[in-house]
Amino acid sequence: xxxxxxxxxIHAMDIATGRVAAGLNVELHRLEPSPALVAxxxxxxxxxxxxxxxxxxxxxxxxxxxxxxxxxFFARTGRDAPFLDEVPFRFRVRNAAEHYHLPxxxxxxxxSLFRGA
Numbered sequence: 001x002x003x004x005x006x007x008x009x010i011h012a013m014d015i016a017t018g019r020v021a022a023g024l025n026v027e028l029h030r031l032e033p034s035p036a037l038v039a040x041x042x043x044x045x046x047x048x049x050x051x052x053x054x055x056x057x058x059x060x061x062x063x064x065x066x067x068x069x070x071x072x073f074f075a076r077t078g079r080d081a082p083f084l085d086e087v088p089f090r091f092r093v094r095n096a097a098e099h100y101h102l103p104x105x106x107x108x109x110x111x112s113l114f115r116g117a
Contacts, residue, residue, distance in 0.1 A: 006056030008100045010049040010066060016107040020047030023076060025069040028053055032063040065090045066102060074108060082108040089113050
């Protein structure tokens with residue numbers, strides 16, 4: 001396996017259905033040192049946010065927040081009144097040369113998000 005250097009990759013899985021969360025809207029914001037929208041888009045059919053930030057574009061050391069729009073995702077997939085709506089997650093990139101993989105696993109009632117390999 002080739003080692004990936006730098007970047008923030010985001011993978012999303014709807015574990016209530018056992019499927020990737022294709023169509024889930026995601027935004028990646030840098031909060032510090034200079035606020036910026038780094039990436040925005042939908043999770044693809046492979047479960048990943050296909051954006052240059054996954055390969056390091058726009059990623060520097062600092063504080064970040066990723067936002068998952070679960071309310072709209074559940075509405076689009078025909079599920080009523082979910083408990084979760086927009087899910088924000090803050091994390092710090094200490095070394096921009098390292099790769100930060102964020103696997104997001106969720107149901108309508110809870111989620112797990114961590115730094116993966």
